[in-house]
Amino acid sequence: MVAISYEDIVKVPKALLHDHLDGGLRPATIVELAAEVGHELPTTDPAALGVWFAEAANSGSLERYLETFAHTVAVMQTPTALRRIARECALDLAADGVVYAEVRFAPEQHLEQNLTLDEVVDAVVTGFREGSALAAEAGTPIRIGTLLTAMRHAARSQEIAELAVRHRDTGVVGFDIAGAEAGFPPTRHLDAFEYLQRENFHFTIHAGEAFGLPSIWQAIQWCGADRLGHGVRIVDDITPGNPPVLGRLAAYVRDKRIPLELCPSSNVQTGAAASIADHPIGLLRDLRFRVTVNTDNRLMSGTSMSREMALLVEAFGYGWKELQWFTINAMKSAFIPFDERLRIIDEVIKPAYAELIG
Numbered sequence: 001m002v003a004i005s006y007e008d009i010v011k012v013p014k015a016l017l018h019d020h021l022d023g024g025l026r027p028a029t030i031v032e033l034a035a036e037v038g039h040e041l042p043t044t045d046p047a048a049l050g051v052w053f054a055e056a057a058n059s060g061s062l063e064r065y066l067e068t069f070a071h072t073v074a075v076m077q078t079p080t081a082l083r084r085i086a087r088e089c090a091l092d093l094a095a096d097g098v099v100y101a102e103v104r105f106a107p108e109q110h111l112e113q114n115l116t117l118d119e120v121v122d123a124v125v126t127g128f129r130e131g132s133a134l135a136a137e138a139g140t141p142i143r144i145g146t147l148l149t150a151m152r153h154a155a156r157s158q159e160i161a162e163l164a165v166r167h168r169d170t171g172v173v174g175f176d177i178a179g180a181e182a183g184f185p186p187t188r189h190l191d192a193f194e195y196l197q198r199e200n201f202h203f204t205i206h207a208g209e210a211f212g213l214p215s216i217w218q219a220i221q222w223c224g225a226d227r228l229g230h231g232v233r234i235v236d237d238i239t240p241g242n243p244p245v246l247g248r249l250a251a252y253v254r255d256k257r258i259p260l261e262l263c264p265s266s267n268v269q270t271g272a273a274a275s276i277a278d279h280p281i282g283l284l285r286d287l288r289f290r291v292t293v294n295t296d297n298r299l300m301s302g303t304s305m306s307r308e309m310a311l312l313v314e315a316f317g318y319g320w321k322e323l324q325w326f327t328i329n330a331m332k333s334a335f336i337p338f339d340e341r342l343r344i345i346d347e348v349i350k351p352a353y354a355e356l357i358g
């Protein structure tokens with residue numbers, strides 16, 4: 001078998017469901033925007049700043065990790081900045097061969113200059129639309145769906161859920177909650193989830209990353225999440241052996257085909273997995289859970305969708321068949337309408353991989 005190179009992976013169509021807008025800025029853009037608003041950075045050299053972000057995220061210190069987001073969020077407080085960052089995000093993903101992406105952000109974190117929540121969403125959605133148009137012109141079309149995130153330690157989830165539904169016809173395709181899991185169970189936001197269900201809307205919940213099975217159980221059985229943001233700790237409900245034995249919750253997640261938004265590099269950085277080679281993605285794929293591969297925070301993890309795929313190829317010896325499987329899993333689990341998902345699978349993804357798989 002011919003080894004798959006990183007350059008080859010860039011060329012094939014990929015689908016991404018879990019990517020944070022405030023975790024994917026270009027270092028050079030941060031430097032420019034910070035100068036405009038007078039925000040002090042650790043360094044104003046873009047290359048050194050990129051390294052600083054990766055090192056802070058790798059340090060194992062939560063304080064330093066959170067400091068990285070203080071810098072990105074600080075330069076994301078005006079419509080012009082938000083629009084530019086969203087536009088560049090679309091272009092960067094498209095250049096990496098991503099044909100479908102759901103990018104999420106928390107509108108409540110972008111109100112320091114007195115914007116309204118609706119103005120924040122409008123700016124980001126406009127930026128995605130502009131970036132997608134430019135990408136199509138460049139011959140790398142991409143479809144982007146926006147997810148609105150509410151912070152789980154805050155008390156605005158109902159407001160953000162209503163905001164997401166208000167913008168459902170102009171680019172917002174789903175809702176999410178994020179932030180520290182411990183001490184902030186998803187059931188604190190039950191009203192928001194019940195509202196979304198009554199509105200026939202889609203949502204994912206960050207659960208089972210650092211924190212264990214109870215947060216996964218709550219996200220699914222109390223809140224009704226369509227997908228699990230990470231969900232990597234579902235392995236705690238699987239007893240190793242030949243064959244491995246699934247507990248009730250793990251069996252439910254697999255039986256119901258509940259998508260797991262796994263983020264290999266990010267999961268290693270946060271300690272949810274010891275290394276890429278030890279990442280439960282290998283086991284979960286073998287057991288045919290609905291596994292998807294994601295980037296989480298491209299800037300902090302110094303990564304891209306192609307790099308995450310390349311790391312898995314290296315660690316697990318995956319070939320094009322497996323990469324296609326991850327990609328189709330993601331597309332099947334997307335929050336856009338079924339006919340659009342099918343079109344991307346049948347007309348974009350399958351023909352491209354068919355050429356490689358033969």
Ligand SMILES: [Zn+2]
Pocket residue numbers: 018020178206229296
């Ligand atoms: Zn995340």
